[in-house]
Structure formats: C-alpha cells, structure tokens
Amino acid sequence: MAQSDTVDRILDAAEELFADRGFSETSLRMITSKAKVNLAAVNYHFGSKNALIQSVFARFLTPFSQTLESAFDDLEARCGDTPPTLEQTLWALTESAVRMPQRNEKGISIFMRLLGLAYTQSQGHLRKFLEAEYSQPFGRFMTLLKNATPQLTAVERYWRIQFMLGATAFTMSSSDALRDILQNKLGVETTVQEIAGHLVPFLAAGMQAGGSTPSAITKPSVA
Amino acid sequence: MAQSDTVDRILDAAEELFADRGFSETSLRMITSKAKVNLAAVNYHFGSKNALIQSVFARFLTPFSQTLESAFDDLEARCGDTPPTLEQTLWALTESAVRMPQRNEKGISIFMRLLGLAYTQSQGHLRKFLEAEYSQPFGRFMTLLKNATPQLTAVERYWRIQFMLGATAFTMSSSDALRDILQNKLGVETTVQEIAGHLVPFLAAGMQAGGSTPSAITKPSVA
DNA sequence: TCAGGTCTCAAACGTATGTTTCAAACAGAT
DNA sequence: ATCTGTTTGAAACATACGTTTGAGACCTGA
Numbered sequence: 001m002a003q004s005d006t007v008d009r010i011l012d013a014a015e016e017l018f019a020d021r022g023f024s025e026t027s028l029r030m031i032t033s034k035a036k037v038n039l040a041a042v043n044y045h046f047g048s049k050n051a052l053i054q055s056v057f058a059r060f061l062t063p064f065s066q067t068l069e070s071a072f073d074d075l076e077a078r079c080g081d082t083p084p085t086l087e088q089t090l091w092a093l094t095e096s097a098v099r100m101p102q103r104n105e106k107g108i109s110i111f112m113r114l115l116g117l118a119y120t121q122s123q124g125h126l127r128k129f130l131e132a133e134y135s136q137p138f139g140r141f142m143t144l145l146k147n148a149t150p151q152l153t154a155v156e157r158y159w160r161i162q163f164m165l166g167a168t169a170f171t172m173s174s175s176d177a178l179r180d181i182l183q184n185k186l187g188v189e190t191t192v193q194e195i196a197g198h199l200v201p202f203l204a205a206g207m208q209a210g211g212s213t214p215s216a217i218t219k220p221s222v223a
Numbered sequence: 224m225a226q227s228d229t230v231d232r233i234l235d236a237a238e239e240l241f242a243d244r245g246f247s248e249t250s251l252r253m254i255t256s257k258a259k260v261n262l263a264a265v266n267y268h269f270g271s272k273n274a275l276i277q278s279v280f281a282r283f284l285t286p287f288s289q290t291l292e293s294a295f296d297d298l299e300a301r302c303g304d305t306p307p308t309l310e311q312t313l314w315a316l317t318e319s320a321v322r323m324p325q326r327n328e329k330g331i332s333i334f335m336r337l338l339g340l341a342y343t344q345s346q347g348h349l350r351k352f353l354e355a356e357y358s359q360p361f362g363r364f365m366t367l368l369k370n371a372t373p374q375l376t377a378v379e380r381y382w383r384i385q386f387m388l389g390a391t392a393f394t395m396s397s398s399d400a401l402r403d404i405l406q407n408k409l410g411v412e413t414t415v416q417e418i419a420g421h422l423v424p425f426l427a428a429g430m431q432a433g434g435s436t437p438s439a440i441t442k443p444s445v446a
Numbered sequence: 447t448c449a450g451g452t453c454t455c456a457a458a459c460g461t462a463t464g465t466t467t468c469a470a471a472c473a474g475a476t
Numbered sequence: 477a478t479c480t481g482t483t484t485g486a487a488a489c490a491t492a493c494g495t496t497t498g499a500g501a502c503c504t505g506a
Contacts (some may be wrong), residue, residue: 170389205432
C-alpha cells in the first residue's frame with residue numbers, strides 16, 4: 001500500500017463507535033478490533049486516545065467550518081447592507097451541515113451525534129481543542145444572531161441561544177433513536193433533512209417569542 | 224446511630240459526583256471516599272454500581288413525580304372542562320421542579336443536571352428503569368401537551384416535544400456553567416427560577432410556531 | 447542488493463475499575 | 477450478659493483499560 005490506510009480505518013471505526021456509545025464507554029480495543037488494526041497503531045499514529053478523539057472531530061469539522069464560512073459569505077453578499085434575518089442565518093447553518101459530503105449514508109447522523117456529544121460529554125480537552133480551532137465561525141454565527149434579533153436584550157438573547165443549542169444538540173445527538181421511535185409509533189420515515197425542516201421554524205419562533213413570563217413563577221417555599 | 228446513615232451518605236456523594244462528572248467517569252472509590260464510607264458498603268447496600276445509579280434517581284424522582292401528579296390534578300380541576308393551555312402545562316411542570324424540597328442550595332441544579340444526563344448518557348439499564356418506574360406522569364404530561372396543541376399534526380408535535388426536551392435538559396444540565404458565563408460576561412446574577420422564566424416562553428412560542436419550512440431545504444448534492 | 451525509515455505485530459506493563467471475601471464490630475432483643 | 481442478625485473494615489480478586497516495548501516486516505531510494 002502506497003500510504004497506510006490504517007489511519008483512516010481507525011478514524012472510521014472510532015467515529016462510529018464514539019457516536020454510538022460515547023467516548024469513555026468506547027475502548028481502544030473496540031476501535032482497533034472493529035478497524036481490524038493492531039492495538040498499538042492508535043498510539044503510534046495519534047499518540048493517545050484523547051488525540052484520537054480530537055482527530056475524529058477535526059476530520060469533519062475542518063471542512064464543515066470552511067463550508068459554513070462560505071455559506072455566511074454568500075448570505076451576507078446576498079443581503080447587502082441589511083443584516084440577514086434569523087431564518088436565513090439558521091438555514092445557512094442547516095444547509096451547510098446537510099450538504100457536507102458524507103462518507104456513507106449514516107454520515108450526517110454521526111456528524112450530528114458527535115456534535116451533541118461534544119457538548120454534553122465534553123472532556124475538558126475536547127472543549128479546549130474545539131474552542132481553539134473553531135472559535136471563528138462560531139463567533140461569526142453569534143454575531144449574525146445578534147444582528148438578526150436586535151429587539152432582544154443581551155441577557156434574553158444569551159439564554160435563547162442556549163435553548164437553541166440545546167434543542168439542536170440534543171435532538172441531533174439522538175436523532176437515530178428518535179427516528180426509530182417515530183417509525184414504530186406512527187409508521188413515518190424521516191430524514192435528517194426533514195428533522196431540520198421541523199427544527200428551524202421551532203427555533204426561529206422561540207427565538208422571537210414575545211413578552212416573557214406570562215405568570216410570575218413563585219419562589220420555592222422554604223421548608 | 225439508630226439506623227445507618229451510610230446509605231444516605233453514599234447517595235449524597237454519588238448524586239453530586241454523577242452530576243459533576245457523569246456516570247462512567249465517576250468511580251465507586253471516588254464516591255466512597257467523598258462519603259467517608261468503606262468501598263464495600265456500596266455493593267453491600269445497593270448490590271452494584273448500576274443499582275446505585277438507579278437509587279440516586281429514585282430518591283428524587285419518586286417525590287417529584289408525586290408533586291407533579293398533584294400539580295396536574297390541580298391544573299385540571301382549575302380548568303374544568305376546557306383543556307389546560309400549553310403555558311399552563313409547562314408552568315405546572317416547571318413549578319413542580321422548582322418547588323421540590325432541596326437537600327441543599329445546589330439541589331435544583333443537581334436535579335436538572337441528572338435529568339439531562341439520564342437522557343444523554345443513558346446506560347440502557349437507566350432508561351429501562353426510568354421508563355418502568357415513571358412512565359405514568361410522563362404519559363400524562365404528553366397527553367396534556369397533545370390537548371393543548373390540537374392544531375399540530377402528530378409528527379410535528381412529536382418533533383417539537385423532542386426540541387422542548389432538548390432545550391430544557393441541555394440548559395438545565397449545564398445551568399451552573401451557563402450562569403457563571405453570564406455572570407462573567409454581563410455581570411448578571413441568575414437564579415434557576417429566572418432561567419425557567421426565560422425558558423417557558425421560548426418553548427411555548429416554538430411549540431406554537433406557524434407554517435413550516437419558509438424555504439424548502441435542498442437535498443444534499445450526491446458527490 | 448542493501449541500508450534506513452516507516453509501519454505492524456504480539457506481548458507485556460502499570461494502573462484503575464467493579465466486585466467479593468471474611469473477620470471484626472455493632473445493635474437490639476432475650 | 478449473651479446471643480443473633482446486621483453492618484463495617486481492610487484486603488484481595490479478576491478484569492479491563494491506556495500505553496509502552498522491542499522485534500520483525502515492509503516499502504523506498506540508492
């Protein structure tokens with residue numbers, strides 16, 4: 001073999017196992033046996049398990065962030081002086097995710113699930129790595145959101161962005177299971193694209209919700 | 224001591240460590256040393272680590288589900304024949320969570336974080352346990368949601384409920400960190416109650432969002 | 447052909463985990 | 477006070493983990 005494909009085999013196996021089971025619950029031995037590769041190859045090629053985790057993210061996040069940047073470029077060019085709307089911004093993000101070239105039919109699900117895991121299982125090292133490598137498109141997305149919702153106070157916008165991230169990360173991270181449930185309960189087949197089609201209007205409506213707290217919440221009674 | 228408090232000490236320590244670090248990342252030795260209890264006590268009192276995890280959930284979920292049931296009873300009594308509105312239903316849930324008697328000032332955060340972990344880290348055994356033990360209040364909540372949003376199709380409602388769960392679980396599971404960030408960035412102090420005050424209108428608006436997909440999403444170009 | 451670097455392999459290392467063991471300490475009832 | 481079942485204690489168990497080792501295979505360029 002001209003150049004070893006061991007690296008890619010390890011990345012493929014790790015990506016799928018991580019997405020299925022999480023990071024701590026996936027051992028190097030599971031990965032190497034699925035990849036049909038020697039155990040030592042991981043530490044030889046990547047140095048450590050943590051570095052492997054970061055490499056798995058880098059492999060799809062780097063092209064994705066480039067796709068995203070150019071989608072934002074297009075959007076801003078199309079809008080001229082007026083800032084893009086909230087829906088436009090959300091759709092730019094969504095389409096960038098969906099359009100990513102996939103290695104296989106499960107690609108987009110794995111992609112989403114890994115993103116969700118990155119948020120919820122963040123191992124410290126992963127969070128630092130992602131912040132260091134991909135803070136720019138993230139910050140740009142935040143700026144677009146800010147300009148698309150000038151009516152919100154900073155505090156309100158902050159929380160609503162967290163809610164959006166939560167709804168997205170959570171749903172996508174278990175999109176496979178949720179799709180199966182829907183298939184069994186209502187007999188409906190669903191694509192990731194269709195999930196996004198439901199999600200974006202939900203997020204946009206929540207983000208632009210009117211006046212807050214219709215009934216003031218009562219303080220908890222101190223026992 | 225009349226009856227050993229070892230069990231409670233273990234539960235307290237486990238609850239806090241699980242909330243901080245997740246399940247797989249928390250060892251029995253961490254728990255027993257934090258609880259100042261012998262290692263073997265866990266297996267003696269609970270049988271296994273998995274059973275301990277379930278006990279941690281049972282300790283706060285059982286009283287919570289009772290509180291929730293009576294909150295739903297009150298709500299339905301107050302509404303008479305007309306079904307409760309979406310906001311009313313969401314507030315009933317939120318207030319039940321906030322009103323739960325807390326063991327300490329971090330109680331509500333830990334409560335929320337554990338719920339989030341239950342969803343994202345679900346170990347199989349935990350999911351089965353929760354479904355077996357607490358399906359009734361959950362199903363009742365779903366019915367209330369259904370009656371409060373008759374305009375939605377079943378599929379649309381299904382996805383929007385997932386989005387609500389995601390936004391809630393995710394936000395609450397990292398509410399401590401998010402509150403710290405807000406404190407540092409904007410100098411704003413926040414209580415969990417206030418987070419709920421932001422969250423409920425967001426959820427209600429998203430749930431009742433109007434017509435879907437303002438711009439049809441394009442199919443991914445097959446490379 | 448051969449030397450040198452790249453890569454693979456089986457095996458072992460040290461550490462950490464969940465669990466078990468069994469003797470000692472304890473409690474409450476007789 | 478003594479017995480009995482319950483709870484604790486220190487230690488060990490078996491297993492799994494991430495990582496390291498050193499010898500061998502392989503390819504490449506001279």
